[in-house]
Amino acid sequence: MSSLEELYKEVILDHYRAPRNRGRLDGAEVHLHRDNPLCGDEIDLYVDVVDGKIVGLGFEGKGCSISQASISMMTEKLKDLSVEEAEGLATTFKQMMQGDDPSEPDKLGDLIALQGVQKYPVRIKCALLGWNTFLEGVKVYREKHPDASS
Amino acid sequence: MNPYEIRKDFPVLNQEVNGHPLVYLDNGATSQRPQVVIDEVKRFYEQDNSNVHRSVHTLGERATVLYEATREKVAELIGAPSPRGVIFTKSATESLNLVAYAWGRHHLSEGDEVLVTEMEHHSNLISWQLACRDTGATLKAVPVNDGATLDLKEFERLLSSRTKVLAVTHVSNVLGTINPVADMAAKAHEVGAVVVCDGAQAVPHGPVDVSALGCDFYAGTGHKMCAPTGVGFLWGRESILEDMEPFLGGGEMILDVWIDRATYNEIPYKFEAGTPPIASVIGLGTAIDYLNGIGMKAIHDHEVELTAYALDKLGQIDGITVFGPKDAADKAGLVSFSFGDIHAHDVGTICDSFGVAVRAGHHCAKPLMRKLDVPATTRASFYIYNTTEDVDRLVVALEETKKMFGDGGGIPF
Numbered sequence: 001m002s003s004l005e006e007l008y009k010e011v012i013l014d015h016y017r018a019p020r021n022r023g024r025l026d027g028a029e030v031h032l033h034r035d036n037p038l039c040g041d042e043i044d045l046y047v048d049v050v051d052g053k054i055v056g057l058g059f060e061g062k063g064c065s066i067s068q069a070s071i072s073m074m075t076e077k078l079k080d081l082s083v084e085e086a087e088g089l090a091t092t093f094k095q096m097m098q099g100d101d102p103s104e105p106d107k108l109g110d111l112i113a114l115q116g117v118q119k120y121p122v123r124i125k126c127a128l129l130g131w132n133t134f135l136e137g138v139k140v141y142r143e144k145h146p147d148a149s150s
Numbered sequence: 151m152n153p154y155e156i157r158k159d160f161p162v163l164n165q166e167v168n169g170h171p172l173v174y175l176d177n178g179a180t181s182q183r184p185q186v187v188i189d190e191v192k193r194f195y196e197q198d199n200s201n202v203h204r205s206v207h208t209l210g211e212r213a214t215v216l217y218e219a220t221r222e223k224v225a226e227l228i229g230a231p232s233p234r235g236v237i238f239t240k241s242a243t244e245s246l247n248l249v250a251y252a253w254g255r256h257h258l259s260e261g262d263e264v265l266v267t268e269m270e271h272h273s274n275l276i277s278w279q280l281a282c283r284d285t286g287a288t289l290k291a292v293p294v295n296d297g298a299t300l301d302l303k304e305f306e307r308l309l310s311s312r313t314k315v316l317a318v319t320h321v322s323n324v325l326g327t328i329n330p331v332a333d334m335a336a337k338a339h340e341v342g343a344v345v346v347c348d349g350a351q352a353v354p355h356g357p358v359d360v361s362a363l364g365c366d367f368y369a370g371t372g373h374k375m376c377a378p379t380g381v382g383f384l385w386g387r388e389s390i391l392e393d394m395e396p397f398l399g400g401g402e403m404i405l406d407v408w409i410d411r412a413t414y415n416e417i418p419y420k421f422e423a424g425t426p427p428i429a430s431v432i433g434l435g436t437a438i439d440y441l442n443g444i445g446m447k448a449i450h451d452h453e454v455e456l457t458a459y460a461l462d463k464l465g466q467i468d469g470i471t472v473f474g475p476k477d478a479a480d481k482a483g484l485v486s487f488s489f490g491d492i493h494a495h496d497v498g499t500i501c502d503s504f505g506v507a508v509r510a511g512h513h514c515a516k517p518l519m520r521k522l523d524v525p526a527t528t529r530a531s532f533y534i535y536n537t538t539e540d541v542d543r544l545v546v547a548l549e550e551t552k553k554m555f556g557d558g559g560g561i562p563f
Contacts, residue, residue, distance in 0.1 A: 004503040008554060016555075039495050040512045040525035062525045064493035065555065120499060 006116030007123075008065065011073075016065040021075035025058035029144075030137040036129050038122070041067050045133045049141060052148055053082050059130065066123050070114055071130030077111065078134065083148070087138050090131045097124050151448045157535040159184040159440075170505025173540045178323055178484050178531030179509050180373045181354060183437070187376055190436040191429045202428055203402060203419070217428055220435030221418070227438050227446075228349070228368060229359030230385045237384045237391075237418040238426050242350035243273035245369035245384035246317075248421060249346050250277035252397040253367075253390070257314060257344075260286035264315040265308055265343070267292040267300055267329075268521055269322040272514040274348040274369075278317055287314065294521055298475045299327055306337060313343045320352035320363075324513045324527065325474030326457070326481035328352075335364040344390070350374060350382075354441075354533070355482050356450030360385055375441060377434035380427040391417045398423040441534075449534055453483030456532045460485045460541045467548055469556065473522055484531035486513075489548065492555045494526035500554060501528075504547040506540075 025031075025046035033044050041063035048056035057075040061068075074093075078086040092102040093111055099118060102108060117127045142148060157163055160182045165172050174182060194216070200209035202217045218233075225233040239245045254277075258264065264278045268291050282289045292305045300318075309316075316338040321328050335345040347365040352358055354375035360368045367390075371382040386394075396403055396414055400423035405413040414420045441449065458478035464470050469490035475481040489497050498510030509529040512519045519526065530544055 002503075004500065007499065013555070038511065039493075040516070040519060041493075042525065062493075064495040066495075123495065123499065126495065 003116065003119050007120060009113045009116060011110055011113045012065065012069040015069035015072040019059075019068055019072040021056075021058050021072065021079075022060065023058050024060055025056055028056065028058070030140050032133050032137050032140065034129065034133040034136070036063070036067070036125055038125060039064065041126065041129055043067070043071060043129055043133055045071075045130065045137060047078075047134065047137050047141070049083060052084075054078050054080065054086055063129065064123075064126050066114075066117055067126040067129045070127045073111060073114070074130045074134065077109070083138060083141060087135065090135050090138075093131055094128060094135075097127055151444050151452055151534070153452065153535050153537045156444065157537075159186070160535055161185055161188070163535060167505040167507070168503050170543075173506045173536075173543045175530040175532065175536065175540060175544060176507045176509045177354075177374070177533040177536075178351060178513075178529060180379070181376050181533050182535070183376055183378065183433075184440055186440055187378065187433045187436045191378060191433045194429050194432050199429070201425055213428055213432075216432045216435065217426070220431050220438070223435050223438040224370075224383050225385070227358070227442070228353060228370065228385055229361045231361060232388070234417055235385050235388045235391060237386065237421040238431055239382040239384055240380055240427065241382040242348060242369040242371040243277075243382070245367075245371075245382050246274050246346065246348060247277045248384055248397045249367050249369075249386070250281040252395050252421070253344065254278070254281035254315065255284060256395050258282070258285035258287040261312060262287040262314040263310070263312040264289050264317065265292060265305075265313050265338075266290070266317045267319065268294045269300070269325060269327065269329075269515065269518050270317065270319055271323055271348060271350070272516070273350075274317050274319060274346070275517070278315065288312075291517070292318075294325075294518065297473060297522060298325055300329055300334075302330070302334075305334065309337060309341050309343070311341055313338065313341050315346060316343050317346045317348070319348040319350075320358070320368075321349075321355070321482045322474065322515075322518075323351045323484075324486050324515045324518055324529065326484045326486070327474055328480065328482060331363045331365060335366075339364070351482060351484075354449075355453055357446045366390055372430060372434040372437065375434075375437055377437035378427075378430040381430035381434050384421075386417075388417060391421070394420075396423070397421050400424045444534060452534065453532050454478050456536055456538065456541065457481065457483050457485060459538050460530060460532075460544070463541055463545050464548075467545065467552070469552065470548070473524075473527060483533070484529055486527040486529040488524050488527055489551065490556060492551060494528045496555060497528045497548070497551050500551040501544065501547040504543070504550060506544050506547045508544070 028046035043061035046058040198212040221233040345365040353370040403423040494510035
């Protein structure tokens with residue numbers, strides 16, 4: 001497979017063409033807006049949490065296929081996880097994208113498809129935009145709920 | 151001029167990228183360097199290397215002569231009345247900031263207005279935002295209402311006795327628009343404003359005459375015109391430069407120094423504190439000779455021809471929207487476009503996989519991107535070594551992009 005085909009795997013193009021969980025989530029526990037100044041990508045991420053469990057995610061924004069597909073896949077993966085589990089998965093994903101050994105590789109599933117982005121260093125930020133926004137959202141959530149388990 | 155012959159002067163173009171012969175269409179970001187410039191920089195370091203202006207020995211003299219010769223070449227290239235008004239900086243960005251600091255901070259105050267335009271590169275925008283923030287002056291912008299040109303009616307409406315600065319780009323790095331700087335400068339002068347023109351995208355691509363433009367400051371950069379990186383220039387009207395406060399303090403810019411005060415060197419040295427990028431300046435001199443050998447008018451005509459060809463070819467691809475003037479004669483040698491809903495970074499990556507280097511992004515012009523209502527554009531920008539075959543290769547890469555993202559994928563065009 002050429003590196004281009006590895007970058008644009010079918011699963012990535014599928015999420016780009018038909019993004020999951022696209023749209024705002026009214027009344028969500030956490031809402032963050034973030035930009036990638038390099039390329040002008042924007043994201044609004046909505047995360048709803050009930051009793052420490054992520055019950056819903058939604059996103060809006062503009063961006064390249066990699067950023068949009070990565071966010072779409074993220075919203076599917078993180079739903080129904082506890083905040084801690086989701087944080088762990090996001091961390092593992094970042095490790096993979098940054099070329100480190102992921103701490104929980106078996107949890108990545110089809111996110112492995114995004115590994116091809118590694119060969120395009122300037123695009124790694126695209127793939128991480130949603131995940132970094134989510135990790136910031138976790139901080140916001142903990143500030144709002146200092147008594148939640150950590 | 152024959153671009154196929156010129157190509158041979160540029161060693162970097164003679165390579166394959168991702169299995170394809172390189173097509174370099176990112177000249178708006180930086181041009182390539184011809185062998186003569188690379189050789190001269192190497193020769194300087196091997197034979198003449200020394201600091202300028204302060205050594206009495208032979209190498210110091212050689213370095214100074216070459217350095218000052220470039221100042222004369224720059225003055226001649228841009229139609230400056232004398233080299234005394236030409237200041238070497240590290241970039242066009244630094245040139246514009248020099249004006250905003252050394253002139254702006256000392257002449258602006260509350261109630262004054264700085265007039266920029268919506269198509270400015272961030273360097274001619276943020277430098278003035280900062281000057282306004284520090285002085286209490288107000289920033290206003292001439293809008294781009296047709297997606298291509300400045301709204302000149304609105305420009306005249308915005309001009310008033312409060313306008314102290316007009317900061318306008320000669321050529322838009324996104325749209326390729328050539329602004330009517332001479333007319334705008336004349337009108338700005340009627341209200342007593344100082345006119346600061348960003349020539350980064352103009353000087354490399356055709357004849358420039360700052361005297362005819364009538365501006366007071368004109369900024370340019372070497373690396374977009376075949377010279378090494380790290381050297382830019384600012385031309386300033388001598389009468390204004392004489393009265394201006396210095397920019398950076400340090401060596402070279404002084405006449406005499408006491409512990410509590412100093413007197414300053416004459417222009418342009420007053421604005422050149424510290425050891426300049428000597429080899430890059432000398433490389434710039436060689437680059438100017440090289441470009442003059444081709445002819446600035448010939449370069450302009452070549453780029454108009456290539457741009458017309460590109461506008462025609464891209465216009466035939468379903469889904470491409472070209473921004474900026476539609477007639478190649480009205481614009482500089484670049485084409486910015488969007489491609490349906492395909493993000494510019496995806497377009498850029500796929501073009502690169504076919505060996506075609508284009509720029510994808512907001513081009514340091516975010517307010518303009520907002521006005522065009524796009525997150526980013528793809529830009530192909532041409533230079534002396536580009537050919538119609540290069541444009542054909544771009545077209546093939548774009549068709550492949552469409553296959554990957556468009557056809558059957560439900561992406562609306």
